[in-house]
Amino acid sequence: MKIGVLALQGAFREHMKVLQSLGVEAIEVRLPEHLDGLDGLIIPGGESTAIGKLARTYGFIEPLRQFAQQKAMWGTCAGMIFMAKEISHEGVGRDQPLLEVMDIVVARNAFGRQVDSFEYGLDIPALNNGHAKPFPAVFIRAPQLVQTKGDARVLATLPDGTAVAAQQGKWLVTSFHPELTGDARFHAYFLQLAKSG
Numbered sequence: 001m002k003i004g005v006l007a008l009q010g011a012f013r014e015h016m017k018v019l020q021s022l023g024v025e026a027i028e029v030r031l032p033e034h035l036d037g038l039d040g041l042i043i044p045g046g047e048s049t050a051i052g053k054l055a056r057t058y059g060f061i062e063p064l065r066q067f068a069q070q071k072a073m074w075g076t077c078a079g080m081i082f083m084a085k086e087i088s089h090e091g092v093g094r095d096q097p098l099l100e101v102m103d104i105v106v107a108r109n110a111f112g113r114q115v116d117s118f119e120y121g122l123d124i125p126a127l128n129n130g131h132a133k134p135f136p137a138v139f140i141r142a143p144q145l146v147q148t149k150g151d152a153r154v155l156a157t158l159p160d161g162t163a164v165a166a167q168q169g170k171w172l173v174t175s176f177h178p179e180l181t182g183d184a185r186f187h188a189y190f191l192q193l194a195k196s197g
């Protein structure tokens, strides 16, 4: 099993470490040809505008779209924004390249300036964890999922109903950063998706 982590900007090293701890061959993807032979790709958190512009500069947009048609892809935080078909509110009209693969609408920095970061123990039914083993979800200037369309479905919500994770076939998105907590359950879930085809 070979999983790539897009290494243009952001928290890619942390994802590499979690993948390695699960016995997976982890590849830093810095050029489109590094996508060859991968079973899946993680797009890390960071700054989605920077990731989008660098992806455009390095000729990644089309290769990533084609990759997503066949393989598993998971965007965390800024990576979730980059995978979305649409940004609501403040992203509109700016020069922010998106992959536009997943049928979701996201709002950037949607928890407000007062709440830069927080942690919450999530119940994620897809992980079968229940409230007894909550998943430690770290949110850092996080986006919210304001809409899921087509066959995209919500995987996790905060108590107020805010959607913070979704899946559409082999695509995953999380508003939070599972690579920062030392809890590999979400990565293991992604590996199952990458394996299944």
Ligand code: GLN
Binding pocket: 044, 045, 046, 047, 048, 049, 076, 077, 078, 079, 081, 108, 109, 140, 141, 142, 143
């Ligand atoms: N606020 C960032 C953005 O809009 C995302 C933050 C993160 O990835 N931790 O791109």
